Amino acid sequence: MSERIIELVTDSFFNILIPGLTATIPLTVISFAFALVIAIAVALIQFADVKVLKEITRFYVWVIRGTPLLVQLFVVFYGLPSIGVLLDPFPAAVIVFSINEGAYCAETIRAGLEAVPSGQMEAGECIGMSYMQIMRRILLPQALRIAFPSLGNSVISMIKDTSLAANITVTEMFMATQRIVARTYEPLILYIEVGVIYLVFCTVFTRIERWGEKKLGRYRI
Amino acid sequence: MILSVENVHKTFEGTEVLKGVSLCVDKGDVVSLIGPSGAGKTTLLRCINFLESADSGTMEFAGRKYDMHNTHTKEKAEVRKRTGFVFQNFNLFRNKSALENVMEGLVVVRKKDRKEAEDIAFATLSKVGISTSLASHYPSELSGGQQQRVAIARAIASNPEIVYFDEPTSALDPELAAEVISIMKMLADEGMTMLVVTHSMELARSVSKQVVFLDHGVVIERGNADEFFSNPKEARVRDFLSLERV
Ligand SMILES: Nc1ncnc2c1ncn2[C@@H]1O[C@H](COP(=O)(O)OP(=O)(O)O)[C@@H](O)[C@H]1O
Ligand SMILES: [Mg+2]
Numbered sequence: 001m002s003e004r005i006i007e008l009v010t011d012s013f014f015n016i017l018i019p020g021l022t023a024t025i026p027l028t029v030i031s032f033a034f035a036l037v038i039a040i041a042v043a044l045i046q047f048a049d050v051k052v053l054k055e056i057t058r059f060y061v062w063v064i065r066g067t068p069l070l071v072q073l074f075v076v077f078y079g080l081p082s083i084g085v086l087l088d089p090f091p092a093a094v095i096v097f098s099i100n101e102g103a104y105c106a107e108t109i110r111a112g113l114e115a116v117p118s119g120q121m122e123a124g125e126c127i128g129m130s131y132m133q134i135m136r137r138i139l140l141p142q143a144l145r146i147a148f149p150s151l152g153n154s155v156i157s158m159i160k161d162t163s164l165a166a167n168i169t170v171t172e173m174f175m176a177t178q179r180i181v182a183r184t185y186e187p188l189i190l191y192i193e194v195g196v197i198y199l200v201f202c203t204v205f206t207r208i209e210r211w212g213e214k215k216l217g218r219y220r221i
Numbered sequence: 222m223i224l225s226v227e228n229v230h231k232t233f234e235g236t237e238v239l240k241g242v243s244l245c246v247d248k249g250d251v252v253s254l255i256g257p258s259g260a261g262k263t264t265l266l267r268c269i270n271f272l273e274s275a276d277s278g279t280m281e282f283a284g285r286k287y288d289m290h291n292t293h294t295k296e297k298a299e300v301r302k303r304t305g306f307v308f309q310n311f312n313l314f315r316n317k318s319a320l321e322n323v324m325e326g327l328v329v330v331r332k333k334d335r336k337e338a339e340d341i342a343f344a345t346l347s348k349v350g351i352s353t354s355l356a357s358h359y360p361s362e363l364s365g366g367q368q369q370r371v372a373i374a375r376a377i378a379s380n381p382e383i384v385y386f387d388e389p390t391s392a393l394d395p396e397l398a399a400e401v402i403s404i405m406k407m408l409a410d411e412g413m414t415m416l417v418v419t420h421s422m423e424l425a426r427s428v429s430k431q432v433v434f435l436d437h438g439v440v441i442e443r444g445n446a447d448e449f450f451s452n453p454k455e456a457r458v459r460d461f462l463s464l465e466r467v
Binding site: 117119120122123124125126127128129130133137138141142145 | 308316
């Protein structure tokens with residue numbers, strides 16, 4: 001019995017790990033990078049109270065946070081083709097994950113900006129810096145520093161959430177596991193195995209986050 | 222005369238905090254703005270540097286007139302480039318070292334190259350008694366007195382025509398306050414033009430040439446510092462001074 005388990009695990013290990021390294025991780029990293037760009041833009045608009053744009057960003061955050069990620073994936077991948085927008089699975093997943101995570105991170109970064117004391121902005125104004133200069137050089141770095149642990153958690157959630165991309169035919173780790181299960185009829189062992197690999201990925205990213213926080217820790221906020 | 226403000230009014234939530242204040246500062250002068258808590262001293266200083274927009278009032282700075290209510294962003298920047306501001310609670314940039322705090326305005330606003338800015342920043346820091354080894358420290362790694370001295374260095378690094386101080390010693394323990402007072406004394410002796418809001422009569426006495434007494438948004442008395450302290454005319458000022466002496 002145990003020999004059979006070992007054989008099953010060793011045989012499937014690389015078949016699961018490789019999609020993890022070629023799909024799960026890239027999907028996470030690329031989507032998170034785009035999400036950060038979206039989030040910073042949205043947070044800046046909301047923080048600066050830019051008239052019409054602010055309403056648009058609030059609508060965006062409201063819709064994204066109020067609907068399931070799975071529904072968003074289905075709308076983009078299965079829904080859009082009916083109006084002529086056909087996307088490959090991976091780019092479709094990147095788009096949805098970026099837009100989804102962008103809404104959550106926007107709130108985190110906006111809260112970070114609001115947590116920076118108003119004296120920081122005023123000190124910048126008093127030496128003659130422009131709003132954008134203060135934002136770029138003083139406020140945003142501090143806000144991101146404040147938001148860092150929370151953004152780190154978001155990355156970790158995202159690693160796990162990418163398993164949902166299996167539903168739109170992205171061959172990531174979970175999809176790869178399902179295929180092996182279909183062939184071998186060993187759901188218990190294989191799903192535990194993929195769970196352990198997710199656990200390892202998340203642990204590695206947590207370590208990276210801690211390390212980054214230490215590096216940034218030189219100035220205390 | 223480098224600065225004059227006229228007839229400044231400011232209301233917060235229905236309460237008139239400044240009721241037509243006028244004030245002028247000559248080049249090389251050190252003017253102390255004193256008065257009880259809540260008199261409107263901070264508000265006046267903030268209006269003068271456009272951190273608050275006054276309800277009305279005009280300002281003449283370095284020969285140019287400005288409307289203190291409708292001030293264009295460009296005008297604000299133009300004035301701020303030529304003035305320095307020192308806050309009660311320092312407000313050093315928390316994500317920058319002491320040196321970078323002083324360099325920031327030189328590099329970003331004055332467009333000096335990094336090497337030149339660094340030289341000026343080191344020189345200015347050493348002038349306020351911050352050694353080269355402390356220059357790489359972040360604000361959180363400095364004492365209050367050191368932070369305030371870095372803040373003064375940041376304010377004076379670009380040779381402003383006037384420096385505003387809002388209660389520069391009131392967040393500090395007495396020994397640390399003494400450090401800051403001695404630096405301000407040195408600046409006063411060098412002929413730096415300063416407008417100083419303070420609670421510390423020690424500071425007002427040791428640095429100022431002129432004193433303005435503000436209460437409930439109105440200037441009650443103004444005059445030469447020696448005369449003001451030795452022979453105040455207004456009863457309210459006498460009461461205030463006798464209380465402060467205790
Ligand atoms: N941003 C503000 N909003 C509302 N009221 C304010 C604000 N700033 C100051 N005040 C009020 O204005 C009055 C004058 O304040 P301030 O200028 O700080 O006095 P001072 O510096 O002389 O102690 C106080 O009654 C204060 O409560
Ligand atoms: Mg005050």
